[in-house]
Amino acid sequence: MNKRVYLILFVFVASFTGVLAQVKVSGTVTDPEGITIPGVTVVELGTTNGTTTDVDGNYAVILSSASAVLQYSFVGLTSISEAINGRAIIDVKMAEEIMGIHEVVVTALGIKREKKMLTYASQQVSGTELRKAANGNFMEALSGRAAGIDIKTSNSGAGGSTKAVLRGNKSLVGLSEPLYVIDGIPMVNNKGSQPGSYGGNDGGDGLSQINPADIESLNILKGANASILYGSQGANGVILITTKKGKAGNTAVSVNSSTMFESVASLPDFQFDYGANNGSDYSWSTTKGNYQRNYIKDFFKVGVTEMNTVSISGGNDKTTVYFSYANTSAKGVMPTNTYQKHNFTLSQSTKFLNDKITISSNVMLANEVSNNRPGAGYFNNPLTGLYLVSRERDFAAYKTNFAIFNKDRNMDVMNWYTGDEKQNNPYWELYKDPKVAKTNRLIASLKASWDIATHLKLEVRGNIDYANKLNDKRYAAGGNPVSVSPNGTWSYSKYTDQSVYTDGILSYSTNFGDFSLNTILGTSFQQNTFNDGMSVDNGTISLMYPNFFSFENMPFNIMFNQSISKVMKQGVFANGQIGYKEKLFLDISARNDWASTLALTGNQSYLYPAVGLSAIISQMVDLPESISFVKLRASSSQTANEVPYNVVNPQNRIGGAGSPGGIGGISRNTQVPFTNLKPEVITSNEIGTEWRFLQGRAGMEFTYYSDVSTNQFLTLSAPSGSGYTYYYVNAGKITNKGFELTIDTEPIKTTHFEWKSSLNLSQNKNKIIELIKSNPDYQVGAEDEGFISIIKSGGSFNDLYIYKFARNEAGQIILDANGEPTKAAAKVKVGNLNPDLLIGWNNTFTYKDFYSSVLVNAKIGGIAFSKTEAFLDSYGVSKRSGDARANSTIPINAVQGSTSVTSIDPVKYYRKIGDRNGIMEPYVYSRTNVRLAQLVIGYNLDVRKLGLPIKQASFSLIGRNLFFFFKEAPFDPEQSMSTDNSNQSNDVFGVPNTRTYGFNLKVKF
């Protein structure tokens, strides 16, 4: 496909016949910040001769006389008249009449539109805003800055993954994460594996490789209505990233350097007074001892992240160039965890042939190396042994001598006192089980645009996004035999993710009478090839020779697995926007997709439409002076989602390595053939209104949406007797309804002091109306070690089910014959893991050369739960268990037989309720938390006085996640151990929550 693009470009250039030599006036209209404005009416004064500016703010008009006067007018901007005076090029800057009304935003496919015309919700955040707190990951920085987006970050530290969901979970099998787009072109965000209860490490995602310094702005298209032009992949909303471009004029060099420190903010509450009896794993002695008590606190380090960025931008009228380099180097709070990242970006844009053709290119390179990125869960996690170690043990000795020489094996093995499957010597895990993750990423795009005629433009783009990923985890011989083979375990995977994208878009805009018209017609092709590579993991089957990790050292009975997942999609799309007198806009879109994953089904081609209307009420009726602007909008759309790769007609697999002398058998595919598979469909409706008051000093935007997802792709176990093992259906109905509210004000504005404040508020209500009609009990979500996050009809996404205590009708806990609490017969729903309300309150203050930014984030409602706490209790190492022992009792409202019981032995109680599959009821908490997410205090140096070749310099102090105004859970529910669907708001020996603080220095030359 790329070849085709080049060929066509060549044809364009060759066939170009030049422009007729005519006298005319052309130019660009921009706002005071230099952003181009499309749709500005340009009229020769006293005539009807005129035009409007195109999407890039350009216009060209042929005039009747060289002494004519041109008038530029636009709603919300002060009209300007310019006498020609023989000039051929007239660029104008138009000033805002009322603040905040005129805003040009980037919409789907990179098309710029005036915000007032949009019929759907979108919210823009500037790159400057995102960089304020020196986040290494731009999505982490976005949390709280936009309404309607729920962002969770992995607690695995630098390079970790994030999970963002706009307007609720829509897909049962997918992740419901938005599409990420760079300069109009979709990028790859293929998430690596995530830890679960049993262990694992965060496999990262595609976002951490983006250099935040390259971001000019982010625009969040919240619903499918906005993103229909991306087709199915935009069904969960779109995050549009606009990158920085070179600007004509003097070369500008900008240097930014930040150093951030990270430290553990809170740990679970432990006890260090009671050890174990008779060498048990469980610290349930009732005799106090004088034991070591600081080793947990001392285990964690102060992490340091240093980010240094330099960017150079410059150019002339014809060519502009932007270059940046960033270096990130981090050490985590977990010892041995390090992270290195290099980012290079080079973009250029050149105009040819009387500026009729613009060719621009953008290349981003990233190299990431993570060492020992922390995980979670039971196996091979240093925190299990660290937290659970019996208190009477000499931890310091285990720390020093984590490996001891074994005579029988003539090598070092782990020195730890128990064979508990969960526990390792923490220092053995740190120093003998190295884990490396490397990513090399290239995103390269080429764009050509051709101004065919005054109102007609063709844009052709091609992009390749390529990532090469290596995950290499080595577990030394002599470790925990439950998870590591006697000769060591090697888990290796190497694969590439590649996305090739091309599109061509023809756009035409014109005015006729009172009407304006913007239309586009386009086509796109995309091929995503993910997980293309191989993996091998010997698990607990022994390598031939210990501690040598190579393919040659694998025994014959290890399978080397190859994987690939490939989706090809073609689309044709059209969009038309008709405006009437700049006060009424009708927007109609349609897209047809052809998806390879639906081949053979007869449903591979599918069409979906969107329609929207926006009305500028303030242009239609007279409003009090205090109300400057009122807009109403409504839109409705449908998008369809392709199904996963290779489910229509899969083939057979090699079932195993075979015996030493034989061949491996074939595992036949036992899936019911599924040739009537259909795409998933999401129907979205939204209405919204936007208001500006007091010449724009205050404003608010409100959106209500209602989405219905149907034809969900579900996997079902086939009935035992059916002859098959599983099958797929299109079924289900999920609704997401909610609102988004943004209020921004400028309460104080004086010469020296300014306070701007904005509040983002949103709520999403998810409801599973139906999954399988014939099987109302059908559910998605499997039992996971004492809890289950269930999706079933009548409930909502991520309902949490756990065992509660068995109680009698009077509410008393029923004790068994041994006097131990009993658990209820079945798991019951105790709440939903998603919050009810998201609040972000962002304030910026400037006083002379000082500035400050304060972000408060709140998530209200929802639940969180901690298996860590359940383990700490059952092992008798929690402070709770120590206190209870000191009192020798726990008050309880229980009944044994018919006798009421008010006191229970702490051992009996905690051993019963805690551990792997106990009674989770006491370990469920409210997810509600309110935090000071960000505090920045900065100072702009008065560089003019310095007499140096510096244009601008500033210094700031930064704090992130500094403290909680409110939090109930014993861990931070927003720093999650896993960023996939399950294990939301759960903690199974994850890295404790951290706070970050440091400083940033920025200099512009």
Add this chain to the structure above:
Amino acid sequence: MKKIFIALLFLGTLASCTQDFESANQNPYQISDELLQQDFNLVGSPFSGMLYELFGNQDSQIEEDLNWDSWMGYMNCPTPFKSNVNNTTYYIQWNTFWGREYGNVMSPSKQVIQLAKTNNVPLFATWAKLIRILSISKVTAIYGPVIYSKYGSTENSIKYDKESDLYNTFFSQLDSIQSDFNAHKDYDGFVKFDPSYKGNIRAWMKVVNSVRLRLAMRLSNVAPDLAKIQGEKALIDPAGLIATNDDNFKISLLGRIMPVAMICFQWNDTRMGGVIESFMVGLKDGRISKYFSPVDSPSLYTDHPTVPYKGIRNGAYITAKSDRTSFSKASYDFNTVENRRAFTAAEVSFLKAEASLRGWAGAGDAKTNYENGVKLSFADWGASGVDAYLADNNSTPINYVDPKDAKNNFTSSSTITVAWNNGDNNELKLEKIITQKWLSAFTNALEAWVDFRRTGYPRIPHVANNQSNADWGVIAADQWIKRLPYTEAERIGNTAAVNEAVSSMGPGAKDNIATRLWWDTGTPNF
């Protein structure tokens, strides 16, 4: 206009072909039927996998080790899984063998039978049908009524076969299987697909007879006439039975580790059973060192200081895993074995010994069969001292002592000796036969659980820690677990058929672990 045309032309070419879509949606790392046609691999290639799946290999821990291996006292876990409220203590937490057999044997064999027909290699269908009987005869021994004759039906609710019908179906299918094999004794089409017998049809014919004998014996109490007819048929069939250790039906592990070794040595989740310790130590059984590893610390076996083995009580009280991981592991030999026993000559010999007691024609002499069974087993495991063992009419099982927790101690209820005594009554003779059959069946425990429920032998203790309750059925203090309940998927998705199946197990029968299977009559053996 020309330029517009070019632009439109461009858009047109961009939106081009979708003909690659079908191949794009195929996974190149999956192997197609077309490729498998080469070298005639298509029909035969699933067999090694289907044979392998006759055991719960990959999930052996939750399918064998924590179920019948524990219930029959061979092995027990030192780990208090799920707060020690689990299958070993009679509260059902894992129940997946059903799904394994339907998913990995029945489902692919359905395709194989069809492929054998379309590719005109009917004997592969015969072979697949035999493997189905091997599979479902295990499933029914666990659950009772099962889906068999209606398997693969397209009806909404797929009915179960009640047990009496099921066994008749088995027997008549074994008739036709044997007649197919008999007509093609020299067929060599199985050779490269058969890790068990390298395609030797005559060997498979011995399996057919042996399975018939095994299934017939299950019915000895509930349907003695049918049992006798079928048993005698097996005994006199000219193709013969599995008679020597060379004939043993073994399943290749396909390069994987023997499950008991994985669970024992890698996970430290299983150890010698206290019950088998009581018998093997008491009876001075030479196979003990072939089954198990000695322990290091003499403090663990002060109750029998010369025999350095220590096991864990069935359904034991356990608080911490580390308490008993130092107990006897399985033999280290299991780390390197390449196949496992599915049907041995020793089992056949014990079946014949019981058949003689029951007066079945062709069974031969009970004593000879009994002693032959013990000798075959010793030889099979490479153990020595069989003659002295068989002659011992003094030694009896010892009482068990748990050095960590006396709550797990038990007094042996068995007073059995090894030496055969023709003067014993049939009941005592049967107890001897079944006790020795049980001792020979290490790592192949399911049929021993059948024998125990059917005959009451060997005399093993109850679980120490009985956690059964109304959820899955209560096992009374003087009783043992009777079956596993049906899987949740069937209970929910095939409710009517499950209900019908349960009611076929007797008036008032419940789908729980206390309901006796059809052949578990609870009545005297003679």
